[in-house]
Amino acid sequence: MSTKTRDGGRPDSGGHPVAWEGPPVDLTAQSPRIGEKIIKAVLVSAAALSVLVTVGIVASLFAPVAEFFTHVSLGEFLFGTEWTALFGDKFNWDDKSWGVLPLVTATLMITLISLVVAVPFGLGAAIYLSEYASPRVRKIFKPILEILAGVPTVVYGFLALTVITPILKPLLGIEGIYSMISPGIVMGFMIVPTIASLSEDAMSAVPLALRQGSYALGANRMQTTIRVVFPAALSGIVAAIVLGISRAIGETMIVAIAAGNMPLFTADPLKGAQTMTGFIAQAASGDTPQGSPSYYALFAIGALLFVMTLLINMISIRLVRKYRQAY
Amino acid sequence: MTRSEQRTVSTEQRTNKSDTASESQVTIERSNTVPPVEGAPDGVITLKDLEVFYSDFRAVTNVNMSFGSREITALIGPSGCGKSTVLRCLNRMNDLVPGARVEGAVAYHGVDIYGEDVDVIEVRRRIGMVFQKPNPFPKSIYDNVAYGPRVTGMKVSDMDNVVERALRGAALWDEVKDKLKQNAFGLSGGQQQRLCIARAIATSPEVILMDEPCSALDPIATAKIEDLMVELASTYTIIIVTHNMQQAARVSQRTGFFTAEADDKGQRTGRLVEFDTTEHIFGNPSDARTEAYITGRFG
Ligand SMILES: Nc1ncnc2c1ncn2[C@@H]1O[C@H](COP(=O)(O)OP(=O)(O)O)[C@@H](O)[C@H]1O
Ligand SMILES: [Mg+2]
Numbered sequence: 001m002s003t004k005t006r007d008g009g010r011p012d013s014g015g016h017p018v019a020w021e022g023p024p025v026d027l028t029a030q031s032p033r034i035g036e037k038i039i040k041a042v043l044v045s046a047a048a049l050s051v052l053v054t055v056g057i058v059a060s061l062f063a064p065v066a067e068f069f070t071h072v073s074l075g076e077f078l079f080g081t082e083w084t085a086l087f088g089d090k091f092n093w094d095d096k097s098w099g100v101l102p103l104v105t106a107t108l109m110i111t112l113i114s115l116v117v118a119v120p121f122g123l124g125a126a127i128y129l130s131e132y133a134s135p136r137v138r139k140i141f142k143p144i145l146e147i148l149a150g151v152p153t154v155v156y157g158f159l160a161l162t163v164i165t166p167i168l169k170p171l172l173g174i175e176g177i178y179s180m181i182s183p184g185i186v187m188g189f190m191i192v193p194t195i196a197s198l199s200e201d202a203m204s205a206v207p208l209a210l211r212q213g214s215y216a217l218g219a220n221r222m223q224t225t226i227r228v229v230f231p232a233a234l235s236g237i238v239a240a241i242v243l244g245i246s247r248a249i250g251e252t253m254i255v256a257i258a259a260g261n262m263p264l265f266t267a268d269p270l271k272g273a274q275t276m277t278g279f280i281a282q283a284a285s286g287d288t289p290q291g292s293p294s295y296y297a298l299f300a301i302g303a304l305l306f307v308m309t310l311l312i313n314m315i316s317i318r319l320v321r322k323y324r325q326a327y
Numbered sequence: 328m329t330r331s332e333q334r335t336v337s338t339e340q341r342t343n344k345s346d347t348a349s350e351s352q353v354t355i356e357r358s359n360t361v362p363p364v365e366g367a368p369d370g371v372i373t374l375k376d377l378e379v380f381y382s383d384f385r386a387v388t389n390v391n392m393s394f395g396s397r398e399i400t401a402l403i404g405p406s407g408c409g410k411s412t413v414l415r416c417l418n419r420m421n422d423l424v425p426g427a428r429v430e431g432a433v434a435y436h437g438v439d440i441y442g443e444d445v446d447v448i449e450v451r452r453r454i455g456m457v458f459q460k461p462n463p464f465p466k467s468i469y470d471n472v473a474y475g476p477r478v479t480g481m482k483v484s485d486m487d488n489v490v491e492r493a494l495r496g497a498a499l500w501d502e503v504k505d506k507l508k509q510n511a512f513g514l515s516g517g518q519q520q521r522l523c524i525a526r527a528i529a530t531s532p533e534v535i536l537m538d539e540p541c542s543a544l545d546p547i548a549t550a551k552i553e554d555l556m557v558e559l560a561s562t563y564t565i566i567i568v569t570h571n572m573q574q575a576a577r578v579s580q581r582t583g584f585f586t587a588e589a590d591d592k593g594q595r596t597g598r599l600v601e602f603d604t605t606e607h608i609f610g611n612p613s614d615a616r617t618e619a620y621i622t623g624r625f626g
Contacts, residue, residue, distance in 0.1 A: 210464060214464070
């Protein structure tokens with residue numbers, strides 16, 4: 001390659017055509033394209049608005065939460081094992097205990113119970129629909145799942161209180177009408193459709209070529225599903241389960257109805273115990289005057305829920321990245 | 328491997344179950360269009376009046392041919408003439424296509440693989456397949472190769488050794504021996520395809536089916552796979568579908584030319600037009616349609 005240059009310092013063209021010497025071509029826009037600019041402006045403001053709303057929510061939590069923590073130490077809040085926010089004098093901070101742990105453990109316990117129900121059933125349904133069901137069966141069941149995912153949660157709450165608890169009562173020896181196990185199980189059934197539907201999407205997206213490769217090596221359907229399709233879809237399946245966890249943690253009606261209103265620091269799922277959302281529902285629907293301790297407690301619990309869901313989402317993003325397969 | 332009750336495809340005696348299968352005795356009547364396969368009288372696989380339907384659509388019909396042991400047989404023809412369809416019958420991959428139906432017989436050592444007592448897993452372990460687009464599993468290189476032996480429950484005393492031999496067999500060992508635990512997706516397209524070949528030979532098959540294995544690869548990777556095929560043919564029986572006629576001419580000993588012509592009802596059904604030694608097909612084809620195709624005047 002010669003680096004000899006000619007006219008205007010261009011490198012020698014070698015075997016290539018020489019520089020263009022005719023009149024220049026006009027490649028500037030031939031119309032102002034206003035429509036496109038408007039569309040872009042609308043889309044940018046839509047994106048900005050959703051970010052602003054989120055920021056606004058966090059900001060509006062901030063002041064009452066700060067007020068709450070001038071009365072209650074962070075240590076007492078996070079590690080205290082007794083929660084009596086609605087007891088005693090409405091406007092007195094000092095005759096109450098502010099340990100949030102009972103609410104947190106009840107939330108986690110019910111979430112855990114719901115996952116024990118939802119993960120096997122949800123994944124089983126997803127595997128069946130994606131790998132075993134005929135296209136016709138899938139066409140019928142997939143929409144049903146999606147409709148089930150939209151049943152109002154108050155319905156599930158009453159199902160727990162009036163059907164599941166009476167069934168479990170003699171079997172497990174539950175005292176009273178409230179327990180954690182009953183709303184936990186029902187909540188599990190509530191999130192089965194979410195997990196099943198999203199996992200099925202993830203598994204159906206696994207290319208047919210991978211399944212064929214597996215069958216061609218002599219694998220049967222179960223082996224192909226477990227060893228090839230499932231791992232290939234893992235990131236989507238993890239995302240589905242995490243969404244299920246988020247729904248369980250944030251679920252309010254079922255626990256408000258069937259877990260009772262008694263904050264109780266216990267690991268016994270047969271006992272009723274108030275969850276974080278259960279407390280919010282109770283305090284927000286009772287007469288909680290603005291500026292009272294329990295009013296500020298609402299915000300503190302709300303902020304804690306926010307942080308917990310945020311953490312779960314961050315963990316899930318990491319997991320999804322870790323298991324993402326580019327196929 | 329002989330189960331006494333297995334059907335033989337000694338065609339005239341198909342109903343006579345008392346005739347114990349002696350695998351290599353495959354006699355077939357040949358249709359007029361297909362001359363006897365010289366030098367391969369008892370092919371590893373023999374097709375007898377093969378006919379395949381997708382629901383109501385007859386994709387191929389009247390295919391009679393035999394694949395010689397440790398030979399490379401190429402199936403060529405214009406696209407849509409049923410080459411892949413025929414290939415998929417050879418290890419029952421058509422079972423996976425809803426609505427697909429196979430008539431006639433596919434005799435593997437004289438046993439009809441579509442027979443009643445045949446276990447499809449046994450068939451596929453002996454007759455492996457490599458696909459058009461490399462399709463490694465989203466697993467490590469090692470686990471890809473070990474997959475077949477694991478799922479088929481092969482009794483393997485030393486899996487490392489099986490994996491190494493398969494990778495050496497596919498001419499991939501030197502390139503991957505230091506990264507066996509890495510994900511197979513990190514390999515180039517050509518390496519992935521050789522990995523798929525390694526994966527196929529790990530179950531020690533007798534036959535390897537390849538459906539346009541190079542069509543997604545660049546010329547250098549293609550040349551490597553072609554060299555590899557020639558080498559593998561000293562151990563394995565290879566049947567390759569290709570639309571690259573130079574490739575068929577370079578690697579194969581025998582070539583079958585398919586075409587699909589519309590019948591009076593306007594249905595296009597694939598047929599085997601000519602099946603002979605590659606030398607004959609490319610040097611002195613008997614059928615005018617074969618000649619037109621290989622000289623590039625049609626298809
Ligand atoms: N899964 C299928 N379902 C329905 N028709 C199919 C299917 N696969 C192939 N066919 C049809 O069968 C004929 C032969 O196809 P194919 O075997 O793929 O041809 P080739 O490999 O020679 O291009 C074509 O007309 C094609 O449309
Ligand atoms: Mg094809």
